[in-house]
Amino acid sequence: MTIYFDHNATTPLHPGVLEAMMPWLTEGYANPSSLHRSGRGARAAVEAARGQVANLVGAHPSQVIFTGGGTEADNLALAGVAAAARHPSRMIISPIEHPAIVDTADALAAAGWQIETVAVDDQGRVLCDDLAARLAERPCALVSIMAANNETGVIQDMETISRCCRQAGVPLHTDAVQAIGKHGFDFAASGAACASVSAHKIQGPKGVGALIVDRHLPIDAIVHGGGHEQGLRSGTLNVAGIVGFGAAAARLGEHRDQEIAHMRTLRDQLETGLDAMPGITRFSPHAERLANTCQFAVAGYDGEGLLMLLDHDDIAVSSGSACAAGTGEPSPVLLAMGVEPDVARGAIRVSLGPGNTLAEVQRFLLVLGRLAGGTGGLPGGISASVLTG
Ligand SMILES: Cc1ncc(COP(=O)(O)O)c(C=O)c1O
Numbered sequence: 001m002t003i004y005f006d007h008n009a010t011t012p013l014h015p016g017v018l019e020a021m022m023p024w025l026t027e028g029y030a031n032p033s034s035l036h037r038s039g040r041g042a043r044a045a046v047e048a049a050r051g052q053v054a055n056l057v058g059a060h061p062s063q064v065i066f067t068g069g070g071t072e073a074d075n076l077a078l079a080g081v082a083a084a085a086r087h088p089s090r091m092i093i094s095p096i097e098h099p100a101i102v103d104t105a106d107a108l109a110a111a112g113w114q115i116e117t118v119a120v121d122d123q124g125r126v127l128c129d130d131l132a133a134r135l136a137e138r139p140c141a142l143v144s145i146m147a148a149n150n151e152t153g154v155i156q157d158m159e160t161i162s163r164c165c166r167q168a169g170v171p172l173h174t175d176a177v178q179a180i181g182k183h184g185f186d187f188a189a190s191g192a193a194c195a196s197v198s199a200h201k202i203q204g205p206k207g208v209g210a211l212i213v214d215r216h217l218p219i220d221a222i223v224h225g226g227g228h229e230q231g232l233r234s235g236t237l238n239v240a241g242i243v244g245f246g247a248a249a250a251r252l253g254e255h256r257d258q259e260i261a262h263m264r265t266l267r268d269q270l271e272t273g274l275d276a277m278p279g280i281t282r283f284s285p286h287a288e289r290l291a292n293t294c295q296f297a298v299a300g301y302d303g304e305g306l307l308m309l310l311d312h313d314d315i316a317v318s319s320g321s322a323c324a325a326g327t328g329e330p331s332p333v334l335l336a337m338g339v340e341p342d343v344a345r346g347a348i349r350v351s352l353g354p355g356n357t358l359a360e361v362q363r364f365l366l367v368l369g370r371l372a373g374g375t376g377g378l379p380g381g382i383s384a385s386v387l388t389g
Pocket of ligand 1: 008009068069070071072074098100146148149150175177178198199200207208209
């Protein structure tokens with residue numbers, strides 16, 4: 001059986017979520033915009049799910065704009081605020097953002113926007129003094145800083161960040177895709193003007209997410225059409241996906257505290273084991289991190305090579321962000337933290353889920369210890385060329 005340690009990339013669909021979705025994939029096929037009885041039934045299911053998502057993230061249901069996932073929510077936040085601004089001006093992001101933010105910011109830069117990057121420390125924490133200084137300099141249309149990082153798991157001090165933004169009168173967007181399941185996120189308390197979330201990171205279906213929006217925020221649609229979702233995201237609603245998102249949110253709300261405690265126990269065991277091994281560099285060890293995430297490098301190994309060796313032992317991990325996988329490039333997140341490129345290239349990310357067990361962590365440590373200590377040799381059929389040194 002595969003040991004699945006890649007929950008920051010995606011999570012298994014919870015059986016209860018699938019059950020909730022099934023009627024809307026079969027007989028409940030009506031368009032929720034249709035006025036007939038079947039359409040009204042689908043609409044009621046969507047609105048119930050909206051309430052469940054709103055409840056999980058401490059928002060009002062009217063603030064939940066369903067999208068086709070976290071990436072689209074991030075795009076809507078930045079490009080939507082840009083679309084509402086009369087002229088290109090300035091946005092501030094952090095260097096540890098997900099590509100959904102970084103690449104959208106790049107596209108805006110190509111359209112004349114000034115994009116600035118706030119500094120982070122060697123643990124990957126945003127330097128709030130730098131943010132405050134940048135905000136004091138010139139007007140700014142939006143700040144976008146993620147609540148928790150997908151690679152290192154580092155949790156940002158959203159209270160201070162949002163206070164900074166509020167004092168400068170600048171709206172804040174936060175990518176809370178990783179935070180909601182493994183830390184918690186409360187939109188009202190966060191002080192953010194908009195926040196991105198995604199269903200498949202919390203045992204819901206892929207291809208559905210939401211931008212939580214304070215409707216005082218000037219923001220325009222980036223997907224135009226029939227005016228769905230208060231005009232902010234046109235397109236026939238993905239009823240089954242949205243119902244699944246709602247069910248996943250409701251389930252998480254009930255179990256999150258126990259699940260976080262369980263994952264933290266396993267993660268601490270994992271890190272105790274790693275710290276006893278030679279040649280391991282753990283990233284962001286001094287920062288507050290998601291309870292399930294541990295990123296590290298093994299001396300002499302290239303991350304993707306080590307990933308394949310672990311895969312050979314039926315252990316699924318990531319070498320960083322799933323979105324950057326296969327590029328062979330060191331993680332920009334680690335580089336922004338000042339990690340040397342050669343060390344960053346060795347990064348492996350373990351992201352645990354509520355279904356993982358201590359036995360799995362122990363087996364992982366055994367396999368890794370054999371590889372890191374070099375005593376067990378390479379598994380058959382794996383070439384030594386995956387080693388860097
Ligand atoms: C922090 C973060 N933001 C955004 C996304 C994109 O979400 P989705 O896969 O739903 O498009 C991810 C997924 O990897 C993520 O980790």
